[in-house]
Amino acid sequence: MAEAINLAVIPGDGIGPEVIAEARKVLRAALPASVALTETEYPFSARHYLETGEVLSDDSLDALATHDAILLGAVGGDPNDPRLAGGILERGLLLKLRFAFDHYINLRPSKLWPSASSPLKHPGDIDFVVVREGTEGLYTGNGGVVRAGTPHEIATEVSVNTAYGVERTVRYAFELARTRRKKLTLVHKKNVLVNAGLMWNRIVDEVAAEYPDVEVNYLHIDAVTIFFVTDPQRFDVIVTDNIFGDIITDLAGAVTGGIGLAASGNLNPEGAFPSMFEPVHGSAPDIAGTGKADPTAAILSTALLLRHFGHDEAADRVEAACEADMRMRDGNARSTSEIGDAILAQLQA
Amino acid sequence: MAEAINLAVIPGDGIGPEVIAEARKVLRAALPASVALTETEYPFSARHYLETGEVLSDDSLDALATHDAILLGAVGGDPNDPRLAGGILERGLLLKLRFAFDHYINLRPSKLWPSASSPLKHPGDIDFVVVREGTEGLYTGNGGVVRAGTPHEIATEVSVNTAYGVERTVRYAFELARTRRKKLTLVHKKNVLVNAGLMWNRIVDEVAAEYPDVEVNYLHIDAVTIFFVTDPQRFDVIVTDNIFGDIITDLAGAVTGGIGLAASGNLNPEGAFPSMFEPVHGSAPDIAGTGKADPTAAILSTALLLRHFGHDEAADRVEAACEADMRMRDGNARSTSEIGDAILAQLQA
Numbered sequence: 203m204a205e206a207i208n209l210a211v212i213p214g215d216g217i218g219p220e221v222i223a224e225a226r227k228v229l230r231a232a233l234p235a236s237v238a239l240t241e242t243e244y245p246f247s248a249r250h251y252l253e254t255g256e257v258l259s260d261d262s263l264d265a266l267a268t269h270d271a272i273l274l275g276a277v278g279g280d281p282n283d284p285r286l287a288g289g290i291l292e293r294g295l296l297l298k299l300r301f302a303f304d305h306y307i308n309l310r311p312s313k314l315w316p317s318a319s320s321p322l323k324h325p326g327d328i329d330f331v332v333v334r335e336g337t338e339g340l341y342t343g344n345g346g347v348v349r350a351g352t353p354h355e356i357a358t359e360v361s362v363n364t365a366y367g368v369e370r371t372v373r374y375a376f377e378l379a380r381t382r383r384k385k386l387t388l389v390h391k392k393n394v395l396v397n398a399g400l401m402w403n404r405i406v407d408e409v410a411a412e413y414p415d416v417e418v419n420y421l422h423i424d425a426v427t428i429f430f431v432t433d434p435q436r437f438d439v440i441v442t443d444n445i446f447g448d449i450i451t452d453l454a455g456a457v458t459g460g461i462g463l464a465a466s467g468n469l470n471p472e473g474a475f476p477s478m479f480e481p482v483h484g485s486a487p488d489i490a491g492t493g494k495a496d497p498t499a500a501i502l503s504t505a506l507l508l509r510h511f512g513h514d515e516a517a518d519r520v521e522a523a524c525e526a527d528m529r530m531r532d533g534n535a536r537s538t539s540e541i542g543d544a545i546l547a548q549l550q551a
Numbered sequence: 552m553a554e555a556i557n558l559a560v561i562p563g564d565g566i567g568p569e570v571i572a573e574a575r576k577v578l579r580a581a582l583p584a585s586v587a588l589t590e591t592e593y594p595f596s597a598r599h600y601l602e603t604g605e606v607l608s609d610d611s612l613d614a615l616a617t618h619d620a621i622l623l624g625a626v627g628g629d630p631n632d633p634r635l636a637g638g639i640l641e642r643g644l645l646l647k648l649r650f651a652f653d654h655y656i657n658l659r660p661s662k663l664w665p666s667a668s669s670p671l672k673h674p675g676d677i678d679f680v681v682v683r684e685g686t687e688g689l690y691t692g693n694g695g696v697v698r699a700g701t702p703h704e705i706a707t708e709v710s711v712n713t714a715y716g717v718e719r720t721v722r723y724a725f726e727l728a729r730t731r732r733k734k735l736t737l738v739h740k741k742n743v744l745v746n747a748g749l750m751w752n753r754i755v756d757e758v759a760a761e762y763p764d765v766e767v768n769y770l771h772i773d774a775v776t777i778f779f780v781t782d783p784q785r786f787d788v789i790v791t792d793n794i795f796g797d798i799i800t801d802l803a804g805a806v807t808g809g810i811g812l813a814a815s816g817n818l819n820p821e822g823a824f825p826s827m828f829e830p831v832h833g834s835a836p837d838i839a840g841t842g843k844a845d846p847t848a849a850i851l852s853t854a855l856l857l858r859h860f861g862h863d864e865a866a867d868r869v870e871a872a873c874e875a876d877m878r879m880r881d882g883n884a885r886s887t888s889e890i891g892d893a894i895l896a897q898l899q900a
């Protein structure tokens with residue numbers, strides 16, 4: 203249990219700063235009084251990049267590394283701005299942080315919260331967690347282009363997977379399953395991606411021997427999308443690679459009523475580097491400044507932060523406050539800060 | 552318009568032979584009397600492999616190559632049979648055919664048929680077609696393993712993409728969009744997979760200049776899964792790579808009421824090699840022999856076959872017969888052959 207948390211805050215672009223303001227209010231109120239919280243704001247964002255030319259310099263990375271954790275709102279400017287093309291921010295900021303700080307666990311809980319409106323007729327009682335590997339696969343930036351821009355161009359993307367990287371992810375997932383309903387599903391495409399798929403499969407089988415209490419099964423990535431819309435309540439813990447995890451967590455957010463409620467943690471579980479907590483949603487430039495953004499996902503991300511530092515009771519209280527607030531929603535529009543205040547009031551009730 | 556069709560039929564495993572029997576009845580009835588249809592059955596399947604050791608020999612491939620088209624039921628045995636592990640059938644049969652016969656267009660229409668039960672509350676009027684590239688990407692079998700089976704194993708999968716392969720696929724998609732609602736969506740992950748993603752994007756932009764009447768937009772693969780469950784009727788033609796196409800067509804099948812209704816064509820549009828038509832569903836060993844399989848997807852696949860050979864009117868009649876049959880469904884269970892007979896009766900009405 204951490205007795206001091208030296209937090210870096212990256213509010214980011216668009217609705218990022220709006221939801222992060224609410225998340226900080228709730229985080230401060232939830233932390234036990236004995237824990238000293240220091241907060242330092244950093245400007246990294248599309249805006250900062252366009253103003254200064256810096257996406258995230260090595261000095262900035264060093265500065266962030268001195269913190270215990272990072273709370274991030276959302277980064278991303280106008281999707282049609284050519285100055286932001288080529289994933290410059292995604293790769294130079296978000297992915298750079300995930301790789302530099304060895305965030306090998308991308309933890310993404312999916313839950314159908316009370317009064318959340320699922321697009322499914324019969325969503326059932328959805329409550330699962332995706333453990334997405336965060337530092338390998340197609341995200342390594344491996345690959346390249348020859349004869350660029352010509353009719354003879356060849357472009358490759360290399361998915362790099364190591365037993366080391368897979369095993370630590372799989373172990374984390376088994377440990378998590380043990381604290382939950384003890385069911386683990388490996389998602390891959392092992393009938394086509396036989397190199398990586400069979401390695402994932404082998405490692406899951408090997409680690410499974412140490413967790414006889416956890417029931418294990420396997421689904422292809424294509425099949426899992428079917429079950430997400432026909433029977434999502436069957437899942438407990440899902441472990442998968444970086445790109446498959448990216449895809450299914452957006453789908454999971456949608457079936458649980460919108461990624462406006464989905465929290466995530468980019469974890470370096472051992473604490474060698476600061477872990478990073480962020481809502482799954484983006485910067486939503488279209489609603490920025492209107493007060494329409496729901497800060498719940500950002501607030502739920504602070505619950506993941508609290509849990510990461512061993513403050514399970516405070517994390518439970520934040521989640522309970524969000525749940526109580528969601529239970530009371532009557533469909534009347536509330537502003538970002540009204541929702542934040544209501545959750546804070548629930549927390550303090 | 553073909554005046555003779557020399558068809559290879561691979562009924563396959565499980566429910567494959569059951570649905571193919573119905574598809575053949577309907578195909579024969581739909582073809583104009585002037586067209587000579589020759590049908591030759593081939594035994595390739597999990598069963599055949601376990602009995603003879605042959606998945607698909609080069610001689611067999613040569614034999615298939617003499618045909619104008621292939622109608623395939625489904626291949627796949629017991630998923631837990633270790634003799635079938637490692638995707639031996641998928642890669643040795645299905646993918647071998649797709650690659651050997653240069654099936655660069657994997658055409659997968661998605662439609663919410665009348666009385667089909669979508670798991671979505673508000674599915675809307677879903678009617679789109681996914682044009683999935685079929686011969687490149689992560690499906691090339693590129694990549695490998697070093698230090699196999701050890702804690703130091705490294706497994707790679709290489710997505711190989713060529714301007715040649717992408718451009719012909721993109722052109723096909725634009726042509727198709729022109730015959731429909733004139734909207735084309737490119738699906739990729741260009742903010743992360745910048746080599747392949749930006750090449751796809753460039754080629755779509757270039758070809759778009761020749762199709763000013765077609766409206767083009769772009770969505771990331773993760774975002775598209777959200778729209779599939781929140782607003783699927785927005786899509787008309789989607790063009791995407793092999794793995795993303797694999798994933799979203801299963802999801803599309805699910806939101807339109809089950810992949811039991813989803814047809815597909817593996818096309819070599821120029822006819823240099825036989826194209827292959829197959830329902831998207833698998834061999835479903837759990838219901839094989841019970842008469843519970845719905846042959847509609849297989850029958851709809853013959854409509855794609857008819858259209859491929861220029862028999863548009865016959866294709867329309869098969870689709871109309873399926874649609875009329877689906878409109879009449881009252882929830883009472885019918886056997887595979889009862890459904891086949893009912894569709895045949897509609898066709899002949």
Ligand SMILES: CC(C)[C@H](C(=O)O)[C@@H](O)C(=O)O
Nearest residue numbers: 292293296297448742743773
């Ligand atoms: C913005 C993008 C790089 C990122 C990803 O692909 O991981 C996002 O989609 C996510 O899921 O956090």
Ligand SMILES: CC(C)[C@H](C(=O)O)[C@@H](O)C(=O)O
Nearest residue numbers: 393394424641642645646797
């Ligand atoms: C069986 C498998 C190899 C195949 C694929 O991945 O293409 C299937 O999922 C499909 O979509 O036809």
